[in-house]
Amino acid sequence: MSESDLDMMKPETMQSYIWLQTSDGSLQQVEQEVAMFCPMICQEVIHKGLGSSESHPISLPQRVNTAMFSLVLDYCRFHQVPGRSNKERKSYDEKFMRMDTKRLCELTSAADSLQLKTLVDITSRALARIIEGKTPEEIRDIFHLPDDLTEEEKLEPLKNTMDDPRIRLLNRLYAKKRKELKERERLKNVEMGEHVDERSVDDLLTFINGRDPKMSKGKKKSKKKKDQKIDSSNDKEGPEDFHDKESHDLHSKQQGVEETGSREREVPEDDIFMPKVAGSEDGDIDDEIDPAMKEMLDREVEDFARRLNSNWVCSLGQERRPVHFSINSNRTTRQHIGNDISFFGCIIFASIVMLRWTDVGYGLDVKVNLQDTIDELQWLTQFWLVI
Amino acid sequence: MKRKKIDHNIPLDLVVEILIRLPTKSVIKFKSVSKIWLSIIVSRVFIESFASISSTRPRFLVTFTNGIYGKREEKRLFFFSSSQEEGPESAIHYMTLPNPGVSTNNGSCASVHGFMGCQISPGFIICNPSTRQVILLPILPISHCVRPYIRSTCLCYDPVSDQFKAFSLFSPLQREHESHVQHLVLTLKGDKRNYSWRLIQGNFSIPPYYPVTTKICIRGKVYYGAWTPKFGMEPVIVCFDVGSEKLTFIKAHRDFLCWQYEPILLEYKGKLASIIKNRWPFEVFDSFDFWVLEDVEKHEWSKHICAFPLSCWDNVWEGALKMSFPGTNKAGELIIAPRYLQRQLGPFYIFYCNVETNNIRRVRLHGIADDEEFRHSYGFGKTIPGFDDVYITPEHVENLRVL
Numbered sequence: 001m002s003e004s005d006l007d008m009m010k011p012e013t014m015q016s017y018i019w020l021q022t023s024d025g026s027l028q029q030v031e032q033e034v035a036m037f038c039p040m041i042c043q044e045v046i047h048k049g050l051g052s053s054e055s056h057p058i059s060l061p062q063r064v065n066t067a068m069f070s071l072v073l074d075y076c077r078f079h080q081v082p083g084r085s086n087k088e089r090k091s092y093d094e095k096f097m098r099m100d101t102k103r104l105c106e107l108t109s110a111a112d113s114l115q116l117k118t119l120v121d122i123t124s125r126a127l128a129r130i131i132e133g134k135t136p137e138e139i140r141d142i143f144h145l146p147d148d149l150t151e152e153e154k155l156e157p158l159k160n161t162m163d164d165p166r167i168r169l170l171n172r173l174y175a176k177k178r179k180e181l182k183e184r185e186r187l188k189n190v191e192m193g194e195h196v197d198e199r200s201v202d203d204l205l206t207f208i209n210g211r212d213p214k215m216s217k218g219k220k221k222s223k224k225k226k227d228q229k230i231d232s233s234n235d236k237e238g239p240e241d242f243h244d245k246e247s248h249d250l251h252s253k254q255q256g257v258e259e260t261g262s263r264e265r266e267v268p269e270d271d272i273f274m275p276k277v278a279g280s281e282d283g284d285i286d287d288e289i290d291p292a293m294k295e296m297l298d299r300e301v302e303d304f305a306r307r308l309n310s311n312w313v314c315s316l317g318q319e320r321r322p323v324h325f326s327i328n329s330n331r332t333t334r335q336h337i338g339n340d341i342s343f344f345g346c347i348i349f350a351s352i353v354m355l356r357w358t359d360v361g362y363g364l365d366v367k368v369n370l371q372d373t374i375d376e377l378q379w380l381t382q383f384w385l386v387i
Numbered sequence: 388m389k390r391k392k393i394d395h396n397i398p399l400d401l402v403v404e405i406l407i408r409l410p411t412k413s414v415i416k417f418k419s420v421s422k423i424w425l426s427i428i429v430s431r432v433f434i435e436s437f438a439s440i441s442s443t444r445p446r447f448l449v450t451f452t453n454g455i456y457g458k459r460e461e462k463r464l465f466f467f468s469s470s471q472e473e474g475p476e477s478a479i480h481y482m483t484l485p486n487p488g489v490s491t492n493n494g495s496c497a498s499v500h501g502f503m504g505c506q507i508s509p510g511f512i513i514c515n516p517s518t519r520q521v522i523l524l525p526i527l528p529i530s531h532c533v534r535p536y537i538r539s540t541c542l543c544y545d546p547v548s549d550q551f552k553a554f555s556l557f558s559p560l561q562r563e564h565e566s567h568v569q570h571l572v573l574t575l576k577g578d579k580r581n582y583s584w585r586l587i588q589g590n591f592s593i594p595p596y597y598p599v600t601t602k603i604c605i606r607g608k609v610y611y612g613a614w615t616p617k618f619g620m621e622p623v624i625v626c627f628d629v630g631s632e633k634l635t636f637i638k639a640h641r642d643f644l645c646w647q648y649e650p651i652l653l654e655y656k657g658k659l660a661s662i663i664k665n666r667w668p669f670e671v672f673d674s675f676d677f678w679v680l681e682d683v684e685k686h687e688w689s690k691h692i693c694a695f696p697l698s699c700w701d702n703v704w705e706g707a708l709k710m711s712f713p714g715t716n717k718a719g720e721l722i723i724a725p726r727y728l729q730r731q732l733g734p735f736y737i738f739y740c741n742v743e744t745n746n747i748r749r750v751r752l753h754g755i756a757d758d759e760e761f762r763h764s765y766g767f768g769k770t771i772p773g774f775d776d777v778y779i780t781p782e783h784v785e786n787l788r789v790l
Contacts, residue, residue, distance in 0.1 A: 108404075108405075109398060109401060112398070112400070112404075120401075120404060121404075124401070124404040124405050124407075125408050127405045128405050128406075128408035128409045131405070131409070131413075131417075132409055132410065133413075135416075136416065136417060136419050136420040139417060139420045140420055143402075145420060145421040145423065145424070146421055146422075147421065148421055148422045149419060149420075149421060149422055149425065153419070153425070155419075
């Protein structure tokens with residue numbers, strides 16, 4: 001049957017028409033070339049042989065009603081003519097797309113069911129441009145979508161950002177503040193757009209930072225809480241901070257020592273493994289330039305050396321001379337540190353030193369050995385802190 | 388016509404068509420429209436098609452810090468991006484990471500299929516500027532590598548299995564002895580709390596080498612320069628296949644490794660390429676050797692020498708003359724960009740060099756710390772120069788994936 005039908009459709013029969021029936025029942029007679037522009041109609045004609053007569057029309061999909069169909073036909077009628085330039089086509093498309101959102105949606109549906117990819121493309125783009133700046137509420141309104149997400153789920157995109165609970169809190173505050181700002185915007189009707197949001201976030205940050213400097217300090221991992229505190233202590237300049245907590249002392253001293261060490265070697269771009277407590281890259285930078293900082297670090301190192309020396313010696317007796325501290329000071333003042341934590345820390349340190357002493361023998365400079373042992377301590381203390 | 392609510396609903400595949408054509412920010416915002424839209428947006432199919440559309444119009448991503456040291460609260464890592472379509476001259480603000488502590492010694496902060504990996508001492512952070520997701524990787528385990536050692540990490544992507552992995556090396560610092568390098572991999576899959584580093588298989592059967600340059604990930608392979616078996620002997624490029632986790636060595640020219648820690652490997656039209664400037668890095672240069680790895684199996688390199696007039700460096704602040712070669716753009720032009728921001732307020736220039744025609748052109752990128760208010764409020768220029776690093780990814784893909 002199809003064969004004879006195809007014969008019928010040869011160009012000899014000039015103005016052949018195709019019969020189509022829209023979803024609301026109206027019969028249409030459309031020029032063949034125009035109708036065949038739609039792949040779906042094309043398929044129906046060729047494979048099923050429909051549309052050749054009034055009694056066997058092609059029934060169009062449900063989404064294609066009369067009004068939409070006439071729009072589609074207009075589009076096809078324009079574009080199926082081969083002689084048009086790209087510019088012409090583009091300007092036609094732009095004019096064509098000027099209709100309200102509802103009709104655009106319907107048109108997109110219709111074009112999609114007729115498999116008219118180009119029309120789908122331009123209508124989708126137009127719709128995308130329209131909904132781009134809208135709020136989720138407006139979207140729900142346009143597309144008649146139910147508001148079925150919980151408050152929790154709505155804040156999900158913000159929640160995903162950082163793992164640190166403090167940052168999550170910050171984000172929630174931002175979200176609230178953003179909502180407030182948007183309300184104010186709507187009331188005032190100011191044309192600032194997204195820019196306001198960006199600013200407000202930064203403002204918030206400074207606001208929150210200004211109010212509560214503790215909120216943004218430190219690393220994102222809760223495991224590293226102790227290091228975070230060390231960060232803050234290291235940042236503040238001046239030795240008085242190093243008398244804060246004895247345990248902090250220990251870590252910050254390590255930092256001081258390791259930084260001295262790093263300065264001595266060339267610093268390649270890859271990360272040299274030192275027990276890099278979070279703030280230590282600051283130390284690297286300092287090392288490279290600031291002599292004042294250098295002095296301070298030297299002082300820290302001395303201090304550290306003294307403390308460890310004294311602790312170590314009094315906890316273990318005189319088996320080993322703390323040779324590795326001789327880089328910075330010969331003083332061995334017996335400061336008694338009455339704090340349990342640092343004492344314990346020193347015991348661990350000492351034991352590691354004893355264990356690792358044999359490993360350390362590459363003929364490298366002394367500072368390297370020190371870092372070596374320090375990183376062991378660091379690792380162990382992490383472990384210990386977890387316990 | 389009576390309005391029937393069902394008829395006016397757009398079918399789901401059309402919602403996809405519309406969403407795919409939206410900018411990233413809008414898509415993220417529309418995750419909170421309704422359950423159906425949320426399920427569409429997080430579906431794998433949608434994410435993949437969005438990423439592939441985005442890779443046809445990649446964004447030019449510029450990352451820079453405000454160079455403050457000492458006061459961690461004030462440190463920021465800024466991400467600015469500009470689109471080729473909207474006019475490549477102006478960058479818009481993308482995201483800001485507060486308090487990042489990015490290690491400024493490390494030269495790598497490049498985007499791999501939409502995700503950026505930054506070395507933040509002591510750990511490694513992975514962030515996606517599109518979804519604003521930030522993941523801090525677990526600390527590398529203590530290695531039994533010879534002390535002291537260098538540890539470096541990079542993010543890599545395997546397009547075949549659509550998986551992101553972090554690849555880390557422990558290698559001894561000393562150069563006198565042959566040393567085995569430890570290679571660790573962390574696959575970013577599944578529950579973040581279960582992320583763990585593991586040694587690659589057959590780690591100890593890999594011949595000793597001394598890695599030198601920073602790493603680059605091209606099409607599922609990580610490349611970096613090294614000497615084997617020890618420093619100063621045979622120069623090679625090590626190639627790590629992300630999918631199969633196997634290493635191979637590619638013979639290279641000695642010159643590749645002469646300025647050891649300069650990141651000189653880049654991607655050129657899908658292949659590995661290397662730039663050798665025959666001058667000290669801080670100097671103005673007017674020519675460079677451009678090597679391209681034409682055949683990976685046969686280790687064949689082709690060399691071009693590019694020369695251009697020195698006048699193109701006019702009006703560029705001296706401190707910004709330390710240049711890096713972050714990669715190429717869609718037109719195949721090499722991008723030359725400054726490593727550091729200017730201390731004073733001034734324009735930010737990017738240079739595009741066409742290797743074939745030896746033509747170099749300069750484009751000013753607006754919006755990169757060239758606004759007085761911006762600089763003032765974030766404390767730019769207060770520090771010693773050289774710490775407001777700039778990292779550029781010329782072909783940044785917007786990936787909506789949430790790891």
